[in-house]
Amino acid sequence: MANxxxxxxxxxxRSVAELYNHMxxxxxxxxxxxxxxxxxxxxxxxxxxxxxxxxxIEEEWVLNAELREEASMLRFADDDDDDS
Numbered sequence: 161m162a163n164x165x166x167x168x169x170x171x172x173x174r175s176v177a178e179l180y181n182h183m184x185x186x187x188x189x190x191x192x193x194x195x196x197x198x199x200x201x202x203x204x205x206x207x208x209x210x211x212x213x214x215x216x217i218e219e220e221w222v223l224n225a226e227l228r229e230e231a232s233m234l235r236f237a238d239d240d241d242d243d244s
Contacts, residue, residue, distance in 0.1 A: 176221070183214050183233060197237045 187210040191198060198207070214233055222228035 179217065179221070180233075183217060187214050188233060197235065200236065 190207060218228050218232055222231060
């Protein structure tokens with residue numbers, strides 16, 4: 161039984177890594193690497209669709225909303241304002 165569990169774990173890890181790479185390179189590739197926030201008022205329809213797709217994938221894979229927010233690939237300037 162341990163061999164099957166190991167196989168499942170390896171497949172899940174591979175799937176998550178592939179999904180992360182897809183989101184990072186394809187869906188969010190338009191974001192700068194300098195840590196700057198995108199101007200949410202100037203997003204194109206395609207960029208809005210990409211953000212929505214990443215949010216949907218994260219909601220599907222991370223069920224706990226607090227953990228999802230903490231681990232999300234997306235950060236919005238408005239989110240930082242809530243901390244002050």
